[in-house]
Amino acid sequence: MRSLSSVGAVVLLSGVSFALTNSAGTAMVLGWSCALGVLAALFMRGVDEYLQEEYSGAGSLVIAGSVSVIAWALRAVIGSVHDPWTDPLGVVLATGLAWGADTVLRPGKSRSCFICKNPIEGGASLTCPRCRQTICARPECWIGRHARCHRCDTQDVVLFPVSDERWWRARLGPRVTTGACTSCFKEAHERDLRACGQCSWPMCKRCWDYHNGRCARCEWVMPRLPEALGAVSVDRPAQPSKRAAGAARRHH
Ligand SMILES: [Zn+2]
Ligand SMILES: [Zn+2]
Ligand SMILES: [Zn+2]
Numbered sequence: 001m002r003s004l005s006s007v008g009a010v011v012l013l014s015g016v017s018f019a020l021t022n023s024a025g026t027a028m029v030l031g032w033s034c035a036l037g038v039l040a041a042l043f044m045r046g047v048d049e050y051l052q053e054e055y056s057g058a059g060s061l062v063i064a065g066s067v068s069v070i071a072w073a074l075r076a077v078i079g080s081v082h083d084p085w086t087d088p089l090g091v092v093l094a095t096g097l098a099w100g101a102d103t104v105l106r107p108g109k110s111r112s113c114f115i116c117k118n119p120i121e122g123g124a125s126l127t128c129p130r131c132r133q134t135i136c137a138r139p140e141c142w143i144g145r146h147a148r149c150h151r152c153d154t155q156d157v158v159l160f161p162v163s164d165e166r167w168w169r170a171r172l173g174p175r176v177t178t179g180a181c182t183s184c185f186k187e188a189h190e191r192d193l194r195a196c197g198q199c200s201w202p203m204c205k206r207c208w209d210y211h212n213g214r215c216a217r218c219e220w221v222m223p224r225l226p227e228a229l230g231a232v233s234v235d236r237p238a239q240p241s242k243r244a245a246g247a248a249r250r251h252h
């Protein structure tokens with residue numbers, strides 16, 4: 001998607017470039033090269049925001065560089081290149097301005113919240129373990145109690161590998177065939193239930209995921225949680241000794 005739109009931008013801008021400069025003088029070629037650099041940077045920023053990806057400046061350098069080289073080549077073909085230095089200087093200006101515009105635009109992007117787009121003030125940001133986006137600490141964006149962003153909460157984005165049987169078996173053992181989920185009360189034939197390592201009450205995979213690997217009944221936490229979860233402070237009751245005891249009992 002990103003490379004497709006970059007190719008589109010190169011074709012479009014090369015056409016515009018050629019149309020504007022094929023009979024233009026030195027000043028026009030150089031002036032347009034500057035505009036081209038800024039346009040390329042703005043375009044890539046727009047694409048990244050649309051795709052909701054982390055902003056990367058490399059694309060705009062490539063676009064600005066290739067467009068100015070293509071326009072140069074086209075003018076050389078029709079014989080409207082007047083001197084040997086205007087066009088190389090144009091290429092340098094276009095890529096230089098693209099780089100400069102990226103540098104100016106980038107901090108605003110990487111230091112803003114993925115959800116509310118507000119700038120993030122000194123360190124008050126979190127990386128959501130589910131979507132890996134940078135989220136501000138405002139309660140409208142971050143749900144500390146559930147250690148996830150609002151978007152992941154409303155869209156039920158999962159954290160654990162749902163269908164990786166080895167993953168589940170290694171942490172909670174095989175599927176339980178009787179009983180009902182401690183949390184949502186769905187029964188063994190409806191949901192894939194796994195027993196708690198401490199109280200042995202079963203909980204379904206969805207609920208284990210929803211509770212970030214913590215038993216809804218006894219608050220035991222399953223071993224070897226995804227690293228991403230450790231990076232944020234999951235707002236669980238501070239009972240490290242009980243958790244450790246539970247883990248130890250599980251491993252005998
Ligand atoms: Zn926010
Ligand atoms: Zn998220
Ligand atoms: Zn459940």
Ligand SMILES: [Zn+2]
Nearest residue numbers: 196199215218
């Ligand atoms: Zn339990």
